[in-house]
Amino acid sequence: METEKKDIRALTKEQLRNFFVQQGDKAFRGNQVYEWLWQKSAHDFDAMTNISKETRKMLEDNFVINHIRVDQMQRSSDGTIKNAVRLHDGLVVESVLIPTQTRTTACVSSQVGCSLDCRFCATARLKRMRNLNPDEIYDQVVAIDNESRLYFDRPLSNIVFMGMGEPLMNYNNVLKAIDKITSPEGLGMSPKRIVVSTSGVPKIIKKMADEEVKFGLAVSLHSAIDEVRTSIMPFNSTFPLKDLREALEYWYSKTKNRITYEYVVWKGINDTQEAADALVKFCKFAPSKVNIIEYNPIDEGEFQQANGDAVEMYQKTLERNGITVTVRRSRGKDIDAACGQLANKN
Numbered sequence: 001m002e003t004e005k006k007d008i009r010a011l012t013k014e015q016l017r018n019f020f021v022q023q024g025d026k027a028f029r030g031n032q033v034y035e036w037l038w039q040k041s042a043h044d045f046d047a048m049t050n051i052s053k054e055t056r057k058m059l060e061d062n063f064v065i066n067h068i069r070v071d072q073m074q075r076s077s078d079g080t081i082k083n084a085v086r087l088h089d090g091l092v093v094e095s096v097l098i099p100t101q102t103r104t105t106a107c108v109s110s111q112v113g114c115s116l117d118c119r120f121c122a123t124a125r126l127k128r129m130r131n132l133n134p135d136e137i138y139d140q141v142v143a144i145d146n147e148s149r150l151y152f153d154r155p156l157s158n159i160v161f162m163g164m165g166e167p168l169m170n171y172n173n174v175l176k177a178i179d180k181i182t183s184p185e186g187l188g189m190s191p192k193r194i195v196v197s198t199s200g201v202p203k204i205i206k207k208m209a210d211e212e213v214k215f216g217l218a219v220s221l222h223s224a225i226d227e228v229r230t231s232i233m234p235f236n237s238t239f240p241l242k243d244l245r246e247a248l249e250y251w252y253s254k255t256k257n258r259i260t261y262e263y264v265v266w267k268g269i270n271d272t273q274e275a276a277d278a279l280v281k282f283c284k285f286a287p288s289k290v291n292i293i294e295y296n297p298i299d300e301g302e303f304q305q306a307n308g309d310a311v312e313m314y315q316k317t318l319e320r321n322g323i324t325v326t327v328r329r330s331r332g333k334d335i336d337a338a339c340g341q342l343a344n345k346n
């Protein structure tokens with residue numbers, strides 16, 4: 001029986017160098033192949049033109065390159081691009097390129113589906129199928145960087161982990177991907193241009209703080225009142241606000257990095273003064289700012305965007321208390337590329 005070939009991209013540079021030494025070749029060959037895999041994004045061994053035919057054949061016999069494939073690309077009328085990305089085992093995730101005047105942001109997925117059950121999010125309905133590998137996350141970023149250069153004539157400038165999945169439930173792989181993205185041997189991007197968004201897993205937030213990571217942290221809060229939050233984000237009963245708050249205070253004490261809270265205001269759920277006051281109180285635990293995001297409907301009206309007055313009430317309440325707040329418009333709604341809409345519809 002043929003043994004299953006190993007994904008060559010699961011090897012570190014050191015392991016790849018050792019492999020060549022074991023083969024009686026030079027360690028330096030490992031560097032060359034590594035460069036093909038990570039800087040030149042080779043999809044197959046035959047692309048490695050400075051490697052001899054025999055060596056390429058030997059690699060072919062031992063390894064596979066599990067590269068992602070962009071199956072379908074959709075463009076929104078506002079310039080947003082959504083990629084349907086096929087993985088080596090046939091599963092599909094989505095990633096999004098969001099252009100503005102000055103930036104190109106990649107919104108990437110960390111899991112196929114999601115294990116959380118946020119009632120307002122389309123991805124939650126897919127359930128979690130599996131975690132993405134570090135290279136599957138990295139490849140999404142490279143694909144968007146290429147599209148940014150092709151369509152907007154500039155490299156990718158920012159990355160947000162706000163696609164499918166809960167990044168802190170796949171923390172090790174997300175961290176490995178970020179290492180590659182920020183390494184000079186990968187894309188050489190600054191970690192300051194990367195934001196990881198989470199529904200809030202206290203233990204992992206503390207771990208990130210201990211590791212003094214350099215990327216930004218966003219928390220999808222949506223309510224600072226436990227009963228309300230649990231009713232729309234049921235996992236809040238496992239990780240209540242008290243634990244989240246404690247982890248966030250710890251995060252700030254270690255990293256001195258301000259936290260961003262993402263917040264949607266819904267009719268009849270959190271559109272009251274009391275809810276806004278609770279948010280203000282929560283924001284005071286650790287330096288933070290609030291992004292109020294528009295609701296992107298995914299259902300038959302169980303959740304509805306609150307009216308403009310309620311959003312204005314939030315804005316005023318936060319500002320009066322010295323908390324920075326921005327109100328964001330959705331991008332890519334017409335192609336189901338906006339927050340919470342990623343569900344492999346096509």
Ligand code: SAH
Pocket residue numbers: 118120121122161162163164165166167197198199200218219220221262263264293294295296297298339340341
């Ligand atoms: N699991 C991570 C990252 C993915 S969600 C997290 O929870 O942060 C990215 C953002 O979109 C989150 O803030 C999420 O709460 C928000 N979101 C989910 N569904 C939405 C919807 N239908 N409309 C607007 N925002 C939504």
